[in-house]
Amino acid sequence: MADPIFEPLAFRCLTVKNRIFRSNVSGRFDNYDGSGNQARINWETKFAAGGVGAIVSSFVPVTIRGRIVPNYATIDRDERIPFWKAVGRAVHEHDCRFIMQLSHAGRQRDIPGIEYEQAWSCTDRDEPLHGFPCVAMTQPQIGETVAAFAAGARRARAAGLDGVELHAANGYLFTQFLSSAINDRRDDYGGPLPQRARVLLEVVAAIRAEVGTDFHLQVKISAEDYNDALDRHEKPGNTLDDTVQVCKWLDEAGVDAIHVSSGSYFPHPRNPPGSFPVSELVKTYDQLLSSGSRAFRNYLLFRFDPTQRLFERRWEEAQGDRIEGINLPAARAIKEAVGVPVLCTGGFQNAEVIREAIRQGFCDAVTMARPLIANNDLVKQFAAGMGRPARPCTYCNKCLVHAVENPLGCYDVTRFDSYDAMVAEIMSVFEPAPFA
Ligand SMILES: Cc1cc2nc3c(=O)[nH]c(=O)nc-3n(C[C@H](O)[C@H](O)[C@H](O)COP(=O)(O)O)c2cc1C
Numbered sequence: 321m322a323d324p325i326f327e328p329l330a331f332r333c334l335t336v337k338n339r340i341f342r343s344n345v346s347g348r349f350d351n352y353d354g355s356g357n358q359a360r361i362n363w364e365t366k367f368a369a370g371g372v373g374a375i376v377s378s379f380v381p382v383t384i385r386g387r388i389v390p391n392y393a394t395i396d397r398d399e400r401i402p403f404w405k406a407v408g409r410a411v412h413e414h415d416c417r418f419i420m421q422l423s424h425a426g427r428q429r430d431i432p433g434i435e436y437e438q439a440w441s442c443t444d445r446d447e448p449l450h451g452f453p454c455v456a457m458t459q460p461q462i463g464e465t466v467a468a469f470a471a472g473a474r475r476a477r478a479a480g481l482d483g484v485e486l487h488a489a490n491g492y493l494f495t496q497f498l499s500s501a502i503n504d505r506r507d508d509y510g511g512p513l514p515q516r517a518r519v520l521l522e523v524v525a526a527i528r529a530e531v532g533t534d535f536h537l538q539v540k541i542s543a544e545d546y547n548d549a550l551d552r553h554e555k556p557g558n559t560l561d562d563t564v565q566v567c568k569w570l571d572e573a574g575v576d577a578i579h580v581s582s583g584s585y586f587p588h589p590r591n592p593p594g595s596f597p598v599s600e601l602v603k604t605y606d607q608l609l610s611s612g613s614r615a616f617r618n619y620l621l622f623r624f625d626p627t628q629r630l631f632e633r634r635w636e637e638a639q640g641d642r643i644e645g646i647n648l649p650a651a652r653a654i655k656e657a658v659g660v661p662v663l664c665t666g667g668f669q670n671a672e673v674i675r676e677a678i679r680q681g682f683c684d685a686v687t688m689a690r691p692l693i694a695n696n697d698l699v700k701q702f703a704a705g706m707g708r709p710a711r712p713c714t715y716c717n718k719c720l721v722h723a724v725e726n727p728l729g730c731y732d733v734t735r736f737d738s739y740d741a742m743v744a745e746i747m748s749v750f751e752p753a754p755f756a
């Protein structure tokens with residue numbers, strides 16, 4: 321019987337050669353101003369050469385105001401098109417597709433740049449993790465942002481990329497509007513679910529008007545908010561039923577796929593699932609110290625053993641009992657409700673688990689982030705008959721806490737022969753060098 325992992329997946333106007341997509345991973349490889357460089361091309365090429373069918377890009381801001389941190393390549397102006405064309409060309413050489421994640425952070429930033437003081441959001445309540453200030457967007461500002469997404473999609477198409485994904489998951493701008501825990505507006509963009517979903521549906525319509533119906537458009541969404549995962553005083557936010565309804569509307573509006581994640585903020589105990597290495601985080605947290613109103617409180621909490629341990633315990637409890645396929649039950653519920661293919665993210669690393677998820681109809685394909693950071697060529701290993709890599713990702717999340725300050729890569733030294741070998745692998749993203 322054919323291996324479901326290596327069956328092509330046909331979307332409405334895009335076909336991917338197998339069922340493993342590189343999930344979105346952001347690293348600060350690009351230039352401060354949002355232009356790209358060779359390191360990004362090297363990074364994406366690693367996964368394309370490693371056998372994934374498609375790459376869903378990192379968070380690509382549609383405006384400078386939509387950044388999480390500086391040094392992410394943007395799609396905010398036409399001058400960016402040649403760079404993304406070069407990225408697409410490099411990836412296509414390996415028969416791999418490239419889908420750009422069109423994104424806007426809203427109030428959820430990691431560190432601010434110098435360009436503006438207050439973020440735009442659906443609300444004027446501070447972002448809760450670090451305490452970044454924000455203002456509730458006016459209707460003209462919403463209109464401007466909808467237009468920026470449509471322009472981003474036009475540029476992605478002009479760059480020859482294979483599609484776009486709207487980042488409506490994990491606490492960024494769309495989640496802020498969608499979530500019943502975050503959205504406190506009293507106008508047509510707040511209140512009942514159809515009004516909270518309005519901005520996302522307006523963006524889908526604006527993109528279709530801009531690029532037509534023959535360009536792949538998918539949406540990454542948090543199936544459940546679990547907004548009270550760490551703080552029981554918070555509201556829980558959207559349920560799976562809410563999200564199933566939003567996905568039905570997205571399907572009717574003409575999106576081509578749904579990508580299932582979870583959590584109303586990022587990082588969240590359920591995304592990426594695994595440990596939260598607080599002792600490692602203090603090495604990079606200085607980047608945040610001067611930023612939000614809660615950052616110094618967090619730093620003190622993370623700095624000392626007893627509070628570190630309390631936080632780590634709370635984090636692991638909030639995650640539940642499953643890492644690999646953590647979002648599969650939610651993906652199945654969404655798949656039963658929509659006609660378009662469903663992608664599922666979260667912990668996938670064993671070939672047999674992926675095969676079963678597809679065979680049993682929980683999802684049509686899986687997306688993988690950390691297991692591919694750890695083993696860039698994992699899909700080739702599966703193709704060669706390996707069920708699991710010899711040195712698997714340990715879900716330690718050290719890559720995540722380093723990403724705000726250091727180059728993205730695997731920081732679990734136990735997976736390497738030595739510390740120097742680990743650093744050599746991380747630094748290999750700079751080969752070939754930008755000015756070789
Ligand atoms: C370092 C890092 C950066 C990430 N950046 C993004 C991002 O830019 N956009 C996004 O939607 N998800 C992002 N994620 C989430 C992943 O795409 C993925 O959904 C999540 O890690 C669960 O999959 P995994 O268990 O295969 O890592 C990031 C995860 C990590 C670890």
Ligand code: SF4
Nearest residue numbers: 713714717719730731
């Ligand atoms: S640091 Fe390495 S082992 Fe740890 S979660 Fe990230 S990729 Fe996996």
